Amino acid sequence: MASRPVTTESAPVRLLLIGGAVAFLALFLLLPLTAVFAEAFRKGWEVFLAALHEDAALSAIKLTLIAAGVSVPLNTLFGVAAAWLVTKFRFRGRSLLISLIDLPFAVSPVIAGLVWVLLFGARGWFPPTAMADAFAPAAHLAASLAEYRGLGWLFTDLAAWLADPKIIFALPGIVIATVFITFPFVARELIPLMETQGSDQEEAAVTLGARGWHIFFRVTLPNIKWGLLYGVLLCNARAMGEFGAVSVVSGHIRGETNTLPLHVEVLYNEYQFSAAFACATLLAFLALVTLGMKSAVECFTGHQSTGHK
Amino acid sequence: MKNILIIPLLATTLCTLSGCGKSVPSTEAKHPISLLNVSYDPTREFYVEVNAAFQSLWKSKTNQSLEIKQSHGGSGKQARSVIDGLQADVVTLALAGDIDSLAKEAKLVPADWQAKLPNNSAPYTSTIVFVVRKGNPKAIKDWADLTHDGIQVITPNPKTSGGARWNYLAAWAWANKEFGGDETKVLDYMTRLFKNVPVLDTGARAATTTFAQRGIGDIFLSWENEAYLIEKEFPGKTEIIYPSISILAEPPVAVVEKNTAKHGTSEVAKAYLEFLYTDEAQELAGKHFYRARNPKIAAKYHDKLPEIPLVTIDNEFGGWAKAQKTHFDDGGTFDKVYGTH
Missing domain, CATH: 3.40.190.10 (Periplasmic binding protein-like II)
Known part of the structure; x- marks a missing residue:
């Protein structure tokens, strides 16, 4: 009785089901990945390396790293704070807040980009001309601070930006759109985890005399660290890979406001297929590294993806 | 104590401001400047070469380094972006209607923009x-x-x-x-x-x-x-x-005057578009399979780009x-x- 197989299907049926699943996997996951690498190296190593060394590509890589470098730490902080708030406390409007956190998942990336054009475009609610007027005193202050020795590096650019506050079609817009799109990743990963953990341990810590930050660093953080890392990885993958919203606010200035995914599209449209796929391999490589790190995280903890949609 | 700090601060502010106001025209020849050319899809390769040629010309004429940036996309979409605030100094689009909308919707170019340059402001045709x-x-x-x-x-x-x-x-x-x-x-x-x-x-x-x-x-x-x-x-x-x-087909070009006035690039933007009518740029147009306006240069490319009846x-x-x-x-x-x- 104990050795009875768990499935009762006959061998051909099992073969068919497993074969079907494997074929599906190969067709939809492995084939595209192989195609990206095969196309990238079609014209050899030299073309591949040249495509990544080109000025426009380097600037795209830099811009992508900046966008991710700003949005991932910001959203990590936000995600932890939000998850802490909605799981350790009960208050009016809590479920509304949880729904709001999900908003960037729910809206189409095109809309997520267009809202910033509507807000900060030349004919938006806060056009650059109006902002330049509002920032004028601050711009003067920054300009004069930049005159002092040793402060120039900090204030020269700030003064220039305050005098002409470009948001969309410039770096700030790209960063803002990326932050918006990757907003929920960390929070969504932590909320179910912290929900199941409950607040018993924190309550125990309070009764033993611990206080706010102490509780967070000694009790909460160790409990959520793997979930947090997992959320950060997903957030980073999306921040570097985002296309739609960033495309709307970018303005596509070559060598200035094209991120890596946008640069791939530009190259493809210019018939530089090998170069396009060379840059695509960078993104694919990033995805693979992310997956590898994710598996490592799971391996360490036995952590299964916690109810992620 | 506060006053002691504020006075030098104000003084520097004023100095910076007045200094800035004066220094712009006099140092323009030394400061590098940049132009943004917002164009449509198939012109990229053409403008890469035009830009290189114009940069060296401008450098030799004014001793000022010039950087020219390019943005490409569907003509209508690009016009839309410029209206929404993309800081184009010049636009080189697929049809006059798209530049008309810059004039009509946002007054970024004057209503009579098409009369500013020869040949309906279209330096090459297709x-x-x-x-x-x-x-x-x-x-x-x-x-x-x-x-x-x-x-x-x-x-x-x-x-x-x-x-x-x-x-x-x-x-x-x-x-x-x-x-x-x-x-x-x-x-x-x-x-x-x-x-x-x-x-x-x-x-x-x-x-x-x-x-x-x-x-x-x-x-x-x-x-x-x-x-x-x-x-x-x-x-x-x-x-x-x-x-x-x-x-x-006459793909037109125009200086986005409202933006260049702000950037202090009116002169170089105008020179850039006028450069498109020179023999050097007309040759490049022919090389990239556009029909040059200059009849002598157009004739050189007739075997590739034959004369057919065009309305x-x-x-x-x-x-x-x-x-x-x-x-x-x-x-x-x-x-x-x-x-x-």
Whole structure:
């Protein structure tokens, strides 16, 4: 009785089901990945390396790293704070807040980009001309601070930006759109985890005399660290890979406001297929590294993806 | 204590301000400046070379380094971005209507922008040609052949693509001549033509990819320069057919005066666009399969870019504003033609 197989299907049926699943996997996951690498190296190593060394590509890589470098730490902080708030406390409007956190998942990336054009475009609610007027005193202050020795590096650019506050079609817009799109990743990963953990341990810590930050660093953080890392990885993958919203606010200035995914599209449209796929391999490589790190995280903890949609 | 701090601060502020005001014109020759050229899809390779040539010219003339940045996309979309605040110093778009909208919607260019430069502000022209599969297996020779059964025609959507509007008007011009101006017959021809269009892509590049990369369709209505680019990128796969009549496409250029005034680049932007009319730039236009305005240089490229009868938008359609309204706005002829299937 104990050795009875768990499935009762006959061998051909099992073969068919497993074969079907494997074929599906190969067709939809492995084939595209192989195609990206095969196309990238079609014209050899030299073309591949040249495509990544080109000025426009380097600037795209830099811009992508900046966008991710700003949005991932910001959203990590936000995600932890939000998850802490909605799981350790009960208050009016809590479920509304949880729904709001999900908003960037729910809206189409095109809309997520267009809202910033509507807000900060030349004919938006806060056009650059109006902002330049509002920032004028601050711009003067920054300009004069930049005159002092040793402060120039900090204030020269700030003064220039305050005098002409470009948001969309410039770096700030790209960063803002990326932050918006990757907003929920960390929070969504932590909320179910912290929900199941409950607040018993924190309550125990309070009764033993611990206080706010102490509780967070000694009790909460160790409990959520793997979930947090997992959320950060997903957030980073999306921040570097985002296309739609960033495309709307970018303005596509070559060598200035094209991120890596946008640069791939530009190259493809210019018939530089090998170069396009060379840059695509960078993104694919990033995805693979992310997956590898994710598996490592799971391996360490036995952590299964916690109810992620 | 506070006052002690504030006074030098104010003083420096004032110094900086007045200093800034004075220093701009005098040091302009030394400070590097940059220009942003917002253009449409197929001009990228052309402007890369133009920019390099103009940069060295400007450097030798004024001893000022100049950086020229480029942005490319669908012509209508690019105009939209400039209206929304993309800081273009010059626009080089696919059709006058898109620059008109910069004047109308946001007053970024003066209403009479087209009179600022020679030849309707279009330093080079192009036309619409047929691209067919190698050996022309469906024997397509002229506009009449496009409505035959079993022919698939690839053209982008005239609502979104500048090139597609030229395609549409070129077909219309042929039909108008063929049927002696009988509009019912012209509309019938156009309807049958668009029955043969399996997909309407949003832009010229997307349509090129559909035809050349994905191998859909028998004939592709294309910009002439784009057609030669396809031959270069997919050698031995396609052939270019010149129809009996086509349209003179005039992709115009303009200084976005409101932006250049702000950037202090009015002079260099104007010089940049005027440079497009010089022999050096006209040669580059020919090299990239645009038709040069300079007749001597155009003649050098005649074996590649043959003279065929070309109608103009002004004579045949009464200008862009009118053509846009009659044919492409909601309720125009395109809606009648495409709505019936």
